[in-house]
Amino acid sequence: MVKSFGEFLLFIQSMLTRKERLRVLWNRTMDECVTIGINSIFIVSIVSAFIGAVTCVQIAYNLTNPLIPKSTIGYMVREMTILELAPTITSIVLAGKVGSSIAGGLGTMRITEQVSALEVMGINSASYLVLPRILASMLMFPLLVIVAMALSIVGGYLAGSLTGAVSAQEYIEGIRTDFIPYNILFALIKSVVFAFLVSAISSFKGYFTEGGALEVGNASTTAVNNSIIAILVADFALAALLL
Amino acid sequence: MIEVHNVQKSFNGNQVLKGITCTFETGKCNLLLGGSGTGKSVLLQCIVGLMQPDLGSITFDGTMFTNNKVQIRQEIRRKIGMLFQGSALFDSMTVYENVEFPLKMLTPEMSREERRDRVEFCLKRVGLENAGTKMPSEISGGMKKRVGIARAIAPNCTYLFCDEPNSGLDPLTSIKIDELIHEITHEYGITTVVVTHDMNSVIEIGDHIIFLYKGQKLWDGNKDEILNAQVPELKEFIFSSSLVRAAKKVDDETEGGLAAATTDEAINI
Ligand SMILES: Nc1ncnc2c1ncn2[C@@H]1O[C@H](COP(=O)(O)OP(=O)(O)OP(=O)(O)O)[C@@H](O)[C@H]1O
Ligand SMILES: [Mg+2]
Secondary structure, eight states: OHHHHHHHHHHHHHHHSSOOOHHHHHHHHHHHHHHHHHHHHHHHHHHHHHHHHHHHHHHHHHOOOTTSOTHHHHHHHHHHIIIIIIIIIHHHHHIIIIIHHHHHHHHHHHHTTHHHHHHHTTOOHIIIIIHHHHHHHHHHHHHHHHHHHHHHHHHHHHHHHHHTSSOHHHHHHHHTTTOOHHHHHHHHHHHHHHHHHHHHHHHHHHHTOOSSHHHHHHHHHHHHHHHHHHHHHHHHHHHHHHO | OEEEEEEEEEETTEEEEEEEEEEEOTTSEEEEEOOTTSSHHHHHHHHHTSSOOSEEEEEETTEEOTTOOHHHHHHHHTTEEEEOTTOOOOTTSOHHHHHHHHHHHHOTTSOHHHHHHHHHHHHHHTTOTTOTTSOGGGSOHHHHHHHHHHHHHTTOOSEEEEESTTTTSOHHHHHHHHHHHHHHHHHHTOEEEEEEOOHHHHHHHOSEEEEEETTEEEEEEOHHHHTTOOOHHHHHHHTTSHHHHHHHHHHHHHOOOHHHHHHHHHHHO
16 A cells, blocks of 8 residues: 555656657647547536436425525535535546546556557657646546536526426525635635546556456556545545635 | 677566677677577567666667666667567557657657658558558558558667567568568668567578577577577477478478578468
């Protein structure tokens, strides 16, 4: 455990020394952004819209006291999704999608000697392959989280109106009560941290794959497992530190 | 010329290379010959710097490679082209982009047109001028090796390393790949190192042969000397191939060219 953490730090360091030219890094990062963003937007949208909808319906179900105004439902949906559900659930979904594809891709490149081929050409394979993936994740996760926040609020709105749990007017009134802009910043900080953890852990697992196709599969699975655990631990740590 | 001096390498106490000293000559096909598990690939990886030898030194044309400054190692690495056992083509890129890749990365001063000319020249040289738009998954094993060779020679390499260029290929394709490597070596005066355990290659292209056995160099010489070598392990290795036995018989009976006889038989298979 301690040993692999040390190896992880060395890996991050090797990635930052002997970097490629800036233009190469930029092009590679943009390529990865397109892959990560486009491939994930569908699943992130679906998940966040439903989470907003379910949160709204369940809060309405629990809110039986007639003294509490219905607009509280909108308020609570906003608080829960922005602070916790959008950044964390989105990152967990992305850990499954982006993490496994990073680990699988790098693992395959390793066992088919494509990584060695880069090294023989005198290219720092860690910085060429891994750094753009990490940067792209740190750029795309926050954007996807913003999409998720918006869609979960919309999801709650639709669910509330369709089931009649809360009227559109009350819901919107709730959404606009006591808004704290810092919460959005906090959620975005979280998503950047989660992005780093997911991409770095998955790259580490994939980059050091040894063996054959079976090991590539294992590397993907462990990458996703470890990323999710790291997200949850970091979520708690950040909440304790920054709130 | 590449000089390898007393290179040793062990993995978890299992000594794979037991002090190998040899030279690979400029403008020649240098063959590393030996059975499975004798450490040929490990030696090759030590030479190109993918592995660090425990002991010993490697110099490229007089410049020390092992334990030298990163910049100097980098300079040498940029002159190295390598063909991997499984070709190791980048599977997210087309054939054309694969060959273009080292040019893009290593010679940024080259213009797009110059690059295109060079890629087209290299693809033509290996006989694949029409395959540029294909993906690596769409071409055969022999074609992949050709693309691998084109990618290795694209940045005008001074040293070419090939790990078992004809494993998994049919005899005729093998011979063609061997001939391609041989021609390129002589055409451009490259120092070529070919790892092989194929006696056909030895007789076709063995300008200088180094025989490894259990992590040691037992013999070196050229293809005309190898059949008369007096090392028992080497004899056993050579004459385990019935093709070579047959060729030797023809040779003894007719005093004719041995290489010719072997090639003919190989083609008749
Ligand atoms: N990374 C490694 N870790 C541990 N042992 C290794 C490693 N690489 C090679 N070996 C060991 O070194 C020995 C020589 O392996 P090597 O791959 O050099 O053989 P080879 O001569 O290339 O054989 P082949 O012709 O089958 O490719 C083998 O016994 C192998 O188990
Ligand atoms: Mg080998």
